[in-house]
Every structure is written in structure tokens, then in C-alpha cells.
Amino acid sequence: MSILSGKNILLGVTGSIAVYKAIDLASRLTQAGANVEVIMTSAAAKFVSPLAFKSVTGKGVYKEEDLWGGEAHVLHVGLGHGADLLVIAPCTANTIAKIAYGLADNLLTITALAAQCPILIAPAMDAGMYEKPATAANVATLMERGVLFAGPEDGRMASGLAGKGRFMEPSKLMGHIRHALGMNGPLKGKKIVVTAGGSREAIDPVRYISNRSSGKQGYAIAQAAVDAGAAVTLITHPTGLPEPENMLVIQVDTAAEMLAEVEKATREGAHGLIMAAAVADFTPVNVSDQKIKKRDGFGQVQLTPTEDILARIALLRPTLPNLKAVIGFAAESQNLLENAREKLARKKLDLVVANDITASDAGFGVDDNRVNLLFPDGILDSLPLMSKEQVAETVVQQAIHLILKK
Numbered sequence: 001m002s003i004l005s006g007k008n009i010l011l012g013v014t015g016s017i018a019v020y021k022a023i024d025l026a027s028r029l030t031q032a033g034a035n036v037e038v039i040m041t042s043a044a045a046k047f048v049s050p051l052a053f054k055s056v057t058g059k060g061v062y063k064e065e066d067l068w069g070g071e072a073h074v075l076h077v078g079l080g081h082g083a084d085l086l087v088i089a090p091c092t093a094n095t096i097a098k099i100a101y102g103l104a105d106n107l108l109t110i111t112a113l114a115a116q117c118p119i120l121i122a123p124a125m126d127a128g129m130y131e132k133p134a135t136a137a138n139v140a141t142l143m144e145r146g147v148l149f150a151g152p153e154d155g156r157m158a159s160g161l162a163g164k165g166r167f168m169e170p171s172k173l174m175g176h177i178r179h180a181l182g183m184n185g186p187l188k189g190k191k192i193v194v195t196a197g198g199s200r201e202a203i204d205p206v207r208y209i210s211n212r213s214s215g216k217q218g219y220a221i222a223q224a225a226v227d228a229g230a231a232v233t234l235i236t237h238p239t240g241l242p243e244p245e246n247m248l249v250i251q252v253d254t255a256a257e258m259l260a261e262v263e264k265a266t267r268e269g270a271h272g273l274i275m276a277a278a279v280a281d282f283t284p285v286n287v288s289d290q291k292i293k294k295r296d297g298f299g300q301v302q303l304t305p306t307e308d309i310l311a312r313i314a315l316l317r318p319t320l321p322n323l324k325a326v327i328g329f330a331a332e333s334q335n336l337l338e339n340a341r342e343k344l345a346r347k348k349l350d351l352v353v354a355n356d357i358t359a360s361d362a363g364f365g366v367d368d369n370r371v372n373l374l375f376p377d378g379i380l381d382s383l384p385l386m387s388k389e390q391v392a393e394t395v396v397q398q399a400i401h402l403i404l405k406k
């Protein structure tokens, strides 16, 4: 179950042209299983109809008039009490100022003042407005009080001007909302290192040897660890996937670079290491510093084994008292369980997640995975076909168990 599933999200929308993007945000949240109720300011309702939000959420949309309607006694403070998170997106300079000063002159600002839940603000305003001393001071005041901010970003605004003030795209905002919901989760205060993608071993400045890993499973694990409250370092080979929010993302090309970054991040007090990357087992012995010309021919590419990252971590482990969970993946095309068990023992892992890469419906490139969890005590848990997000949640649950166990 995703962190958004069953969560009560109050979405406040204000009078910015970017409010049309909030319809997409409301839709994404609803599709992820959240109960989304929307509060519109009068200015927001001049840009889009409440019906647009109602159509995508299937839930109530509260407008300014509702503050003085028959439900006033409930709405007055009740909305902010029942919510898991109040997201104000887009948030105008005006509403930021009102909340900073404790003004409560409309349903949204009353709700913000009465809210018992965390508040996440995604500002949107034209070039110059965000950096004006008044707005900057209001934002600083709210940050000091623990209000969370997502954006704004640099870029082109609807007015044609460019600068800082652009509303964060809904796809990225989703990451901030997940982070806000999960920040007090079981891995709060814990560091998790996750690896993803397939490494690139250069032959010349243009060509490389790689593999079919898409990085989807590793990215999903990194997100699931953020959802559980962890401080996540994602060390990734190139994937083409959108850069995730609220984690430290380190891009590497080769197996040797991955090894150096994993060792560094793990030595910096990591509590868990989850290696979902498909790291090259071999690398070319000679790398040409010029592009090899077709007319000259390639000849043979001689390969040499790369250093095994998990074997290095196994050696270091006695010096890493924080490190309680080391989880590896085994992608095999034959003798799946036998090979995975051998890997578990040789690399002294706490868990190996084994998948058969010959299956057409699971594994490399696709959105689903069918995995087997193998534990050092010999227990085998064979899971059915699941989405990579579900596999990620399962793996992170195991990491939580290993990290928190006395």
C-alpha cells in the first residue's frame, strides 16, 4: 500500500494562473489512493471552476461561500483537524503573507491557522514577487515555524517573464507530499543507501558496455525508504528516469565509481544498504581515448572482472557498527535459488532478493517484478507478481525490521 493510500489530504488552491496544474495534482493524489478535499479561495475560483476539482477527486470542494453556509460550524476548524496534510498549491504571495501573520479571513486561511497537521506550501508567483523582501521574510517566518515548502522553481512564467517563482510541476510535488507524510516514519533519523540502474563500462569516448536494467526497482526502493522517513542517498547509473525529490542523488557511470560512492556513503554512518543496481561484473581492460574508427575495426574487447561491491562492504562491515541491513539483489537466468543462496552466504547479506530475468512479465525494463526473499536462516519467501512499488515496500519493511530490531 502506497503511503498516500487512505490519507486525508486537504488541498488549498489560491489565485494564481498555475491553479490549472493543481487539477492534475488533485487527480494524481486521488489515483494514488488519497482522499482529497479541496478548498478554493475566491481568487482561485476566478481561474478554474470547482467542478474541475470535484470531477477528478469525487470529493467535496469548499468555496468561500461555504464558510458562511449551513456547515459553517463544522468547517470553521474541522477541516484542518481531520487532515493528514494541508497542501497549499499553488500558494499566492497574498496567502503566504496572511498565514505568516496569522490572518484568518477566508476558509483557507482559517483552516491553515487551525490545522493540527503539517502544512506544505508550493508557492507560485511572477518574477520578482518571490524575492521581494516582504515575501522572503514571510517565507522565512513560516519555515522557522516548521511549515514545509516545495519550490518555487526558476523558469518561465505565464507572463512571459523568467525568474524564481514558477510553480513546481505536479509530478515533483508528489515527491514532496510523500516526504511530508512519511517524515516521522519508522526510519526517521536513519540513513539508507540505495543503488539503481545498470553501469556503463567505456570502450572508447562514445561506446560502452551496459545491461538492460531500467533503474525502476532501485528508484522505487529509494522512494519507499523516503516514505518510511529515512534520509536516502540514491547512487544511480544513468537511467533516464525523472530525478526523485527529497533524497541525495549521486550519478555514476562505471562499477568502479559506484564502488567508491557506495563505500563513502556507507562509511558515513549508513544504517542500511540496498543494492538494486545491476553493476557490471566485467570491464574492458583498455579504454581508447579516441573514438575507434570503423575502418580500423574493433578487434577483440578484452574484459577483466570488476571489484565486487557487496564483497568489499562485507569486509568493512566489522568497522561499521551502524550498518544493520545489507540487502542484495540476484538477477539470474538459471538455477535462481541456488545462485541466490550462494550470493547470500558469500557476501554475508542479511537478505537477498532474487528474480528470474527470463520471465517475460517481470524483471528488467517492465513495471512488475516477481521476487523471492532469501534469509540467512534458510527461510525462503516466494512472492507473487507485484508492481515494483510493492516489491520496494516489502524490501523496505525488511530493512526496517533489521534496523530496528534490538
Ligand SMILES: Cc1cc2nc3c(=O)[nH]c(=O)nc-3n(C[C@H](O)[C@H](O)[C@H](O)COP(=O)(O)O)c2cc1C
Pocket (backbone or CB within 6 Å): 013, 014, 015, 016, 017, 018, 041, 042, 043, 044, 091, 092, 093, 094, 095, 124, 125, 126, 129
Ligand atoms: C491573471 C492573474 C494572475 C495572477 N497570478 C498570481 C500568482 O501566480 N501568484 C500570486 O501571488 N498572485 C497572483 N495574482 C494575484 C492574486 O490573484 C491576488 O493577490 C489575489 O488577491 C490572491 O488571493 P488569494 O491569495 O486569496 O487566492 C494573479 C492575479 C491575476 C489577475
